[in-house]
Amino acid sequence: MAIAGKNAGEVDTSISFPDWSEALAAAGFEPERECSLRLAVKAFLKYCREQRAAASVAVIRGYFASLPPERVNVARTALEWFYRVGRTRPQGQSYAASPPAARDDLGIQPWERELIRAIRRKGFLWRTESTYRQWASKFAGFLKPRTPYHADDGDVSEFLSHLAVTQRASPATQRQALNALVFLLQEGLRRQVGDLDFRRARARRRIPTVLTRGECQALFKELTGTNRLMAELMYGAGLRLMELLRLRIHHLDFERRQLKVHAGKGDKDRITLLPDSLCPALEAHLERLRGLYRTDRTEERAGVWLPEGLARKFPRAGEDWEWQWVFPSRELSLDPSSGLQRRHHVLDGTFQNAIRAAARAAGIDKRVTPHVLRHSFATHLLENGTDIRTVQDLLGHESLETTQIYTHVMIKPGLGVRSPLDAG
Structure with a gap:
């Protein structure tokens, strides 16, 4: 097996394969086989982004280890092809599997370096830097053979219209x-x-997927340990996924039974519920984390990541207990903004995979993602008679219209209207 047999030097060498999609299309596979391989490569590149790593043999091996057994064979075939063909291609940049935006990664093209410097002057989050770089790369590809240096307002407008008309992108x-x-x-x-x-993208009204209370309990029963606690808290407090992952110790107010969401969507703070039933489990969880925290301090590891302004004002605050993540990763990782090895929070992809696996095990015939738990929180509150403006505040919606979407999925909406078939 090609990937398994590589020597130590080749294992960590990154594979740059920006035109893999075109190469796969020209490889002569049967259409069904090509589609299967394409999906497998896309899944791997998404994993690379989540792990903040460039594609390499070492990363491929780690990816195989993370997959359920039934997906390994297809992934192995796809990535054997990706590695074999990719290492023979001329080196180029790929925004699909771009290297981590680490401190010494200043880009390749001059316009990209200008962008990165501007982003870092502003102190943007790594996710924002990664997102802006991806869009800039796509725009540069759209402009070829010209570069962004020669772009004007018309080019930007044409690209945005292309997203709306050709790619049917959402307004967001x-x-x-x-x-x-x-x-x-x-x-x-x-x-x-x-x-x-x-051309403005058209808003497509989508009815959210909502679990029944019984389905929520069935889902929780298929989860264990920290994953179950995270899922129950996300449902019990109505959190977005990244709000859950970015919780710090001081965001939990056990005495008031409140949870503070700091810098949520739109960079806004809000207060939501801290469920009574979860407090004992959360307190026990934090007590277990103290051991991990003491180990990090004893070994003089870098403190957790802090927002740019806070880190400048209080450079040692990341070593304080109250700033630690509520759901930290068990492994240290490279901070892309500083180049330091530090403890990050649990990765979103890891938790998403756990939720999907639990939904399958529970026999839930719906497309279940972590965000479905937030939808279920809102719907169940409304079904219990909670005022819709209170639900709006708990969710952090700017517009009441956004919250009203949940009235369409309530059980017996419209004050108990029944189907004429049931009415007899």
């Missing part, structure tokens, strides 16, 4: 691209951007 995706490209031109390349005239 289009706004994200708009923010990234305006930042690239104005902050990175020091160019003024005027009024942009582009």
Whole structure:
């Protein structure tokens, strides 16, 4: 097996294969086989982004270890092809599997370096840097053979319209691209951007997936340990996934039974519920974490990541107990902004995989993601008679209209209207 037989030097060598999709299309596989391999490669590249790692033999091996047994064979075939063909290609940049945005990663193209410097001057989060770089790379590909240095307002408008019309992007995706490209031109390349005239993406109204109370309990029973505690807290407090993962010790107020969500969506703080029934388990969980915390301090490891402004003002605060993650990773990882080895929170992909596996084991015939727990929180509160504006505040919705979507999935919506078939 090619990947298994590599020597130590080759194991850590990254594989740059930006045109893998085109190469796969030209490889002559049967359509069904090509589709299967394409999905497997995309899943691996997503794993690379979650792990903040460039594609390499070592990362491929780690990916195999993370997969359920039934997915390994297809993944192995796809990545054997990816490795075999990719290492023979001319080296190039790939935004699909770009290297981690570490301190010494300053980009390849001059325009990209300008963008990265501007992002880091602003102290943006690593996720924001990664997202902006991806959109800038896609825009550069759209402009070829020209570069972003020669782009004007019309090019930006054309690209944004392309997202809406050809790629059927959502309004949120289009706004994200708009923010990234305006930042690239104005902050990175020091160019003024005027009024942009582009086709707006259409908002597609989607009814959220909601679990019944029984399905929630069945899901929780298939989870154990920290994963179960995380799922129950996400449902019991109505948290978004990243709000859950970014919880710090001082965000939990056991006396008031409140949970503070700091810098949630839209960079807004809010207060939500801390369920009574979870407090004993949470307190026991934190007590267990003290052992991990003491080990980190004894071994003089770098403190946890802090927002840029706070880290400048209180550089040692990341070593304090109250700033530790409620759900830390058991392994240390490289902080892409500083290059330091430190303890990060649990990765989102790890928790998402646990939820999906639990839903399958529970026999739930719905597409279950962690965010479904937040949808279920809102719907069950409304079914219990909670005022919709209270639910809006707990969820952190800016508009009441966003919260009203849950009234469409309540049991017996419309004050008990029954089907005429049931009415007799």
